[in-house]
Amino acid sequence: MTRYALTLEFDGTPFMGLQRQTHGPSVQQAVEEAVEAFCGEQVRMQSAGRTDTGVHAYAMRAHIDLEREWPTFKVSEALNAHLRPHPIAVTHCEIVPDDWHARFSCEGRSYIYRICNRRAPLTIEKNRAWQVPQHLDEAAMHDAAQVLVGQHDFTTFRSVNCQAQSPVKTLDRLNVYRRDEWVFIEAEARSFLHHQVRSMVGCLAYVGMGRWDKQRVAAALETKDRQALGLNAPPYGLYFVSAKYPDKT
Amino acid sequence: MTRYALTLEFDGTPFMGLQRQTHGPSVQQAVEEAVEAFCGEQVRMQSAGRTDTGVHAYAMRAHIDLEREWPTFKVSEALNAHLRPHPIAVTHCEIVPDDWHARFSCEGRSYIYRICNRRAPLTIEKNRAWQVPQHLDEAAMHDAAQVLVGQHDFTTFRSVNCQAQSPVKTLDRLNVYRRDEWVFIEAEARSFLHHQVRSMVGCLAYVGMGRWDKQRVAAALETKDRQALGLNAPPYGLYFVSAKYPDKT
Numbered sequence: 001m002t003r004y005a006l007t008l009e010f011d012g013t014p015f016m017g018l019q020r021q022t023h024g025p026s027v028q029q030a031v032e033e034a035v036e037a038f039c040g041e042q043v044r045m046q047s048a049g050r051t052d053t054g055v056h057a058y059a060m061r062a063h064i065d066l067e068r069e070w071p072t073f074k075v076s077e078a079l080n081a082h083l084r085p086h087p088i089a090v091t092h093c094e095i096v097p098d099d100w101h102a103r104f105s106c107e108g109r110s111y112i113y114r115i116c117n118r119r120a121p122l123t124i125e126k127n128r129a130w131q132v133p134q135h136l137d138e139a140a141m142h143d144a145a146q147v148l149v150g151q152h153d154f155t156t157f158r159s160v161n162c163q164a165q166s167p168v169k170t171l172d173r174l175n176v177y178r179r180d181e182w183v184f185i186e187a188e189a190r191s192f193l194h195h196q197v198r199s200m201v202g203c204l205a206y207v208g209m210g211r212w213d214k215q216r217v218a219a220a221l222e223t224k225d226r227q228a229l230g231l232n233a234p235p236y237g238l239y240f241v242s243a244k245y246p247d248k249t
Numbered sequence: 250m251t252r253y254a255l256t257l258e259f260d261g262t263p264f265m266g267l268q269r270q271t272h273g274p275s276v277q278q279a280v281e282e283a284v285e286a287f288c289g290e291q292v293r294m295q296s297a298g299r300t301d302t303g304v305h306a307y308a309m310r311a312h313i314d315l316e317r318e319w320p321t322f323k324v325s326e327a328l329n330a331h332l333r334p335h336p337i338a339v340t341h342c343e344i345v346p347d348d349w350h351a352r353f354s355c356e357g358r359s360y361i362y363r364i365c366n367r368r369a370p371l372t373i374e375k376n377r378a379w380q381v382p383q384h385l386d387e388a389a390m391h392d393a394a395q396v397l398v399g400q401h402d403f404t405t406f407r408s409v410n411c412q413a414q415s416p417v418k419t420l421d422r423l424n425v426y427r428r429d430e431w432v433f434i435e436a437e438a439r440s441f442l443h444h445q446v447r448s449m450v451g452c453l454a455y456v457g458m459g460r461w462d463k464q465r466v467a468a469a470l471e472t473k474d475r476q477a478l479g480l481n482a483p484p485y486g487l488y489f490v491s492a493k494y495p496d497k498t
Binding site: 056 | 259332372
């Protein structure tokens with residue numbers, strides 16, 4: 001058995017998320033079918049994160065086990081050929097030790113959320129960002145974001161469907177900055193709760209609009225009640241950026 | 250009569266180009282229909298450039314004339330509402346003097362061409378860039394590009410359908426640079442021939458692959474023969490960036 005670590009880039013628009021679903025297409029299913037088409041083996045792909053419908057990835061990490069040892073270049077080329085026309089690409093492939101696990105070995109995940117802050121609707125960036133017409137005060141958003149950094153019970157920012165054992169997570173970084181009409185929110189943690197990034201972004205957008213202040217964010221966190229959540233930002237602005245592992249990136 | 254200057258952003262994928270065509274949808278037709286839906290007036294839109302099928306625009310400039318003087322905010326909001334679901338947005342609207350002409354007053358046009366230089370197919374950037382799997386030497390491309398800068402007879406880089414009276418144009422700037430796996434080509438001139446940017450990019454890509462050298466580009470230009478052209482780069486990597494006018498940008 002040989003374990004292959006894959007780096008996946010995908011447009012999440014046509015998928016019901018990364019994880020295999022009974023009710024619609026998923027990134028996992030597409031990759032597993034490409035593997036079978038390539039070498040006839042039925043595999044179960046493991047990944048660093050489980051993204052929702054519409055959420056994108058620049059560099060999701062995953063692994064698959066194959067009976068045979070192939071040149072990694074051959075694996076990525078073959079998977080990319082069989083993945084067409086799905087908007088999923090294997091951008092890197094390497095052989096890893098059998099105890100390397102895309103999910104359990106992962107020590108850090110980072111996301112970026114892209115807001116297009118303007119009145120005009122999106123064209124080139126449609127399904128690639130959240131368009132917010134009200135002017136956002138990105139400095140106030142960044143300041144309020146710091147309330148969420150550190151170890152907290154993030155129950156307020158957790159989906160009702162979240163399967164994590166504990167709502168306590170340590171958020172390492174939550175930075176908000178602007179470039180022209182774009183506002184970016186970068187989030188980094190060992191792991192996140194289901195909907196955590198989108199929930200945090202939704203509340204920060206309220207702060208940017210002047211509807212909430214920093215104290216309100218602190219109070220919402222303190223309450224540990226999903227009802228206190230202001231807004232869940234839409235999935236299409238969210239991108240899985242990278243996963244960190246012990247030895248290398 | 251009031252003249253309104255519009256700034257348009259669009260995804261060129263679903264259109265037969267900017268200019269109205271009898272055989273398919275165009276940006277011009279979509280905007281003109283939105284104008285009629287908004288105020289009942291039938292107008293003929295003029296624009297700074299005429300882009301091809303699949304070519305995008307970040308900030309195309311255009312103008313329309315309306316009998317009535319509306320607040321510009323109302324015009325852009327109404328057009329954006331009526332333009333849905335076309336991937337076209339009016340990002341700016343202002344009232345200009347009657348002798349201001351989007352096409353004839355324009356003193357400079359700039360384009361950017363985006364190449365994704367990697368083996369893996371495009372996902373998030375599908376239809377937004379040209380994927381070139383062979384490694385490109387962007388320094389050699391930039392060096393060869395300088396052969397084309399200045400006043401030349403660009404017949405070699407001109408479409409057979411080009412309607413310009415003269416093939417002589419002055420290319421003000423042609424810069425090639427890389428950011429990670431992306432190679433960008435910026436072109437600036439008072440005006441361009443039909444297919445000129447894509448033809449220049451195609452030849453520069455040959456240089457980047459090592460198939461052509463700088464001398465070959467100079468020879469192709471010198472020949473003034475379309476047959477000497479190496480390659481016409483595909484339209485979906487090309488973006489109209491901006492148009493310059495006497496008084497303001």
